[in-house]
Amino acid sequence: MGRGNKKQQCPKDGVDAAVEVSDTGNAAAASGATTVTGYQGPVPGTDGAPGAVRVSGTGDAIAFGGGLANAGYIHQVSVKKLTMVQQRVPQEPAPWPHQIGVIPSRAQSFQHRTEVDRLRAPVEGGGTAVLSQVLTGMGGVGKTQLAADYARAAWEDGSLDVLVWVAASAQSPMVTGYAQAGVELCRADPDNPEQAAKQFLAWLAPKAGQRPCRWLVVLDDVADPDDLIANLDDPDTRYSLWPPASPYGRTLVTTRRRDSALFGDGRRRIEVGLFTEAEAVAHLNASLAAHGRSEPADQLTGLALDLGYLPLALAQAAAYLVDSGLGAAAYRDLLADRATRLVDTAPDRLPDEQAVPLAAAWSLSIERADTLRPAGLARPMLHLAALLDANGIPHDVLTSRPALAHLTAHRTRIGPDVPGGSEPVSPRDAVHALRALHRLSLIVHTPDTPHQAVRVHQLTQRATRDSLTPDQHDEYVVTAADALLAAWPDIERDTALAQALRVNTVALTPIAEDALYGQDTHEVLYLLGESLGGSGQVSAAAAYFRHLVDTTTFHLGPDHPDTLTARERLGYWRGCAGDGSGAAVAFADLLPDRVRVLGPHHPDTLATRRELARWRRVMWDLAGAAAILADLLSDCLRVLGPDHPDTLATRWTMARLQAFSGDAAGAAGAFAKLLADRDRVLGPDHSDTLATRREVARWRGVDGDAAGAAAMLADLLPDCLRVLGPDDINTLITRRLLARFRREAGDAVGAAAALAELMPDCLRVLGPDHNDTIITRREMAVSLGEVGDAAGAAEAFAKLLSDCRRALGPDHYETLIVRHELAYWRGTDGDAVGAADACAELLADWERAIGPDHPEVLGILQDVAYFRGEARDIDGAVSAYERLLARQEHILGPDHPDTLTTQNDLAQIRMHP
Structure with a gap:
């Protein structure tokens, strides 16, 4: 037996013995015998001889077939087993360093x-x-x-x-x-x-x-x-x-x-986070330059963004570009193609001694996460998160009923203790599944920011989606849409939550393909557009519904009810975005298609007639709007009944028409009757009921009771805050009207202070270009003038006019109103000639864009006459008063108080030029 550390089993006469030997020398043994050189003591358990075998001072050892030759110190022999261990000489410690x-x-x-x-x-x-x-x-x-x-x-x-x-x-x-x-x-x-x-x-x-x-x-x-x-x-x-x-x-x-x-x-x-943009681009540049390659800077910046600044992805992408000869732009097209799997974007040979391609970088982490309590939920949770916004998914979505049902049905089978889908998953279980994913760095879970509680890298999402079968993909897309819908509140009190839900829906739709267009369009797609518009992004809402019309037409056909609904919403938001004429045309075109597809008495058909009347009224076709509404109300009462919400909505539209026709007192009465019915049918806290209370106050104020209107609005505001929240557009409008009527009731200073507080909220919630933000700015400018700062008011209106022209266009109603206010306050500040000329120029544009019978025409003509007189242009003033009188007699009638006042003013200037 040679030197070294050995263990060997040696039978001896049917008895096993354990022998440990070290520091061996030389020994010889014949077949079946044991030879030991050195000191030997008694052997316990062998032929009754007591003692132990101990050997030292040995020489050489030679063994023949079946024998054991041993040299060295033997310190133990047992009866049952003979084990020989020869210990190697310990290795000397390595020197430092x-x-x-x-x-x-x-x-x-x-x-x-x-x-x-x-x-x-x-x-x-x-x-x-x-x-x-x-x-x-x-x-x-x-x-x-x-x-x-x-x-x-x-x-x-x-x-x-x-x-x-x-x-x-x-x-x-x-x-x-x-x-x-x-x-x-x-x-x-x-x-x-x-x-x-x-x-x-x-x-x-x-x-x-x-x-x-x-x-x-x-x-x-x-x-x-x-x-x-x-x-x-x-x-x-x-x-x-x-x-x-x-x-x-x-x-x-x-x-x-x-x-x-x-x-x-x-x-x-x-x-350790992602690269910064500069680091990512530098990495790509250096990797390509090492192989004599270069790419346009904008393409590398775009590629870095496409890869989410992930170092592993950037290294493998650079290697792919070098190995394939592909350009960065073509590689980005490959990435953007949803039919391309992530594994197909990796090089054949990985760079920098990397062990796995990008597509497999997270597979082991997912497996480990699935073993954490509650076992089996991490993977199906990640399947949902992979379909939503990488930068923030609300807690309410991933703990909603549809999400919990998904987790229950698709629980990963880990072992006999987790049979999969056996027990309903609770919201607490769902949160624990998120924590499991967080612990493995598959997501970032921050419960203290519930509206953006979950963030997932975009490539982790893509790798997860790539693992799904087509049927799984479509099923999970619908589940994600259901979860978004379930989390969406009826009243968007929490604007941050609403924004997060919109962003997540936008993230879902590009990867949804046709999964959200089965027999019907998923409701969340309509809700996204309504939420956009309701948050003040009216132009974005119009653009979104234009796209939805195209997609529903493609998937479902032009006559599908969902396509017609998308057309209706497009018309509505076009009008809200300032294109009232386009809205009126859109509803006129939609009406015969709804009659043909749905029938003349379908609720959607009746709603189309109501919207057509509304937008004709906005375009000051008051007679046409009145004729439509008279017939419509009769049909609504007969088909739907007096208490149907659509019947009540038709009455709302009729009251608005009455108000804009100049009958503020009649409008206030009509809204008061509607308020009683809405309160009874819908309840006092319904948003429509609250809006009706606001309109009663508004038109009483316009009719001359500014103090009463302010009191009503002051009572309404706490209910709006409680029910709708501080950022709801109806709450903001209520605050603005309250400030207006406080000013008209004599509290110009208090009104100015209230508008100053309102303005930042309008800008934050609605944005600078929203119609209600612009109206608030107009009210602020008027308040400046009312407290005696005519020059400040004129300056504010000049700035506002520039923004109106940019945001709304030169012929928008609000743009023309601002032009009138600017002229008035410049005249009040001393420029009577400029004010008269500006009003005369505005009059022509107003009659062209809005029409000659709008009540505002009377105010413009009155200011032309007044400022001509202030500028001592008596002939011009007389001519303007004569035109004003003729228009008042036509619009208001010969016995209206305003008509009689103009007759007096004309007589006075003729008598005392």
């Missing part, structure tokens, strides 16, 4: 990042020395490269005596790495890895009188915090694999995990 394990090679286009500086910062902000650091982040952000750069720099600057790099993806390679260090540094036994690992960890701890060792241990890619506790299930043998704290030692861990067990105890957590 010494490295154990291989540091990964530097990536070809490694970028210096802020994390590099944080790693090298020797102390925390409070001055405490950092001994342990944990780099955590999603797969592919470059944690290993950052750790390798740190280790390499520390090794090369001579600040280390020992560097140990350990692959830590499981406990076994960690123990193996420690054991190798124990053998090389501590004379540990290589045949007992666990003991060698313990010996090394004990060696790292500082000891009095021992030469200090400056060490760095890197544990790369820790996959599970439990892997850092050996023999976890046995309290008697359990021990930690964390290197001990030492003033001379440093520990660096990289991991995708965010479990609290990895942090604390003085360990500095460094969250």
Whole structure:
């Protein structure tokens, strides 16, 4: 038997004996015998002879077939088993400096990042020395490269005596790495890895009188915090694999995990994020330049954005461009093609010693997340999150009833304890599933921002979607749409939530393909457009419904009721965006199609007639609107009944027509009657009831009771705030009207202060170009003039006019109103000639754009006459008063008070020029 450490089973006369031999010399044995050279004591249990076999001072040993030749110290023989162990001579400790394990090679286009500086910062902000650091982040952000750069720099600057790099993806390679260090540094036994690992960890701890060792241990890619506790299930043998704290030692861990067990105890957590745009572009440029390639800067910037600034994705994309010869623009087209799987965008050979292609970067993390409690829910939760907005998904969506039903039905089968779909999933379970994904860095879950509680990298989403079958994809898309719909409140009190829901619906629709257009269009698609318009983005709502008309026509056909509904909403929001004429034409075109497809008495057909009347009234075809509404109300009463919401809506439209026809008192009475019925049918807190209360107050104020209107609006405002919320457009309008009638009732200062408070809310909620924001600015400018600052009012109107022309167009009603106000306040400030000329010019534009019979025409003519008189242009004033009188007699009648006042003014200027 040669030298070395051996164990061998040797039967002897039917009795096993254990023999351990060391420091051997030479011996000879014949077949079936044992020869031992040296000292031999009594052997217990063999032929009754007591004692032990002990051998020392031996010489050479030679064994023949079946025999055992042994030389050395034999210290034990047992009756049952003969085991021979020959111990190798312990390895002498390696001299310092010494490295154990291989540091990964530097990536070809490694970028210096802020994390590099944080790693090298020797102390925390409070001055405490950092001994342990944990780099955590999603797969592919470059944690290993950052750790390798740190280790390499520390090794090369001579600040280390020992560097140990350990692959830590499981406990076994960690123990193996420690054991190798124990053998090389501590004379540990290589045949007992666990003991060698313990010996090394004990060696790292500082000891009095021992030469200090400056060490760095890197544990790369820790996959599970439990892997850092050996023999976890046995309290008697359990021990930690964390290197001990030492003033001379440093520990660096990289991991995708965010479990609290990895942090604390003085360990500095460094969250590794994505590249910045500049870093991402620099990485692409450097990677391509190394192979003699270059690409346009705008294309590389776009590609970096397409890849979400993920380092792993950028490196593999650069390699693909080099290997394939493809240009950046073509590669971006490949990425944008939804039929292209992520795996098809990876190079055949991965760069920088990378182990997995991008598409597989998160697969192991998903498997591990699925094993965390509640087991089996992480994967189906990620399936839903992969379909929504990468930058923020509301909690309410992922814990809604449709989401919970999805988790219950598609729970991953982990083992016999999780049969899949056996028990209903609760909202708490859903939150725990999100935490499991967060702990594996597959998502970022921030419960303290509930409207953007979940963020997922866009490439993680894409890889997840690529794993779905077509049937799964379509089913989960509908589930995601159902979840959005379930989370959408009837009244959007919380504007931040509404915005998040819109963004998530927009994110869903491009990947939904035809899944949301089955036999019917999914309701969430209509809700998105309504929410856009309701938030003040009326032009965006019109553009959205124009697109929806195209898609419903493509998927369902031009005569499908859903296509007709999309056309109706397009017409409505076109009108709200300022194109009243286009809205009137759109409803006139829609009406015969609804009659043909749905019938003349279908509620949607009746609603189309009502909208046609509304927009004809807006375009000042008052007679045409009145004729439509008279016939419509009769049909609504007969078909729907007096209490149907559509019948009540028709009465609302008729009251508005009455108001805009100049009969403010009649309109106030009509709204008061409607209010009683809406309160009875819909309830006092219904949004339509609250709006009707507002209109009663408005038209009483216009009819001359400004104080009464202000009092009614002051009573209404708390209910609007309570029911609709502070950011609802109806609440904002109520605040504006309250300020207006306070001013008209004599409190100009209080009105100005109220409007100053309202303006920031309008800008925040509605935006600067919304019609109601512009009206609020107009009211503020009027308030300036009312408190005596005519010059300030004129200046404010000049700025507003520029914005109106840009946002609404030169012929919009509000633009023309602002022109009139600007002329009036310039005249009040002393420029009577300019005011008269501006009003005369406005009159022609108004009659062309709006019509000659609009009541505002009378006010413009009155100001022409007044400012001509102020400028001492008596002939011009007389001519203007004569035109005004003729128009008043035509519109208001000869006995109207305003007509009589003009007759008096004309007589006065003729008598006293």
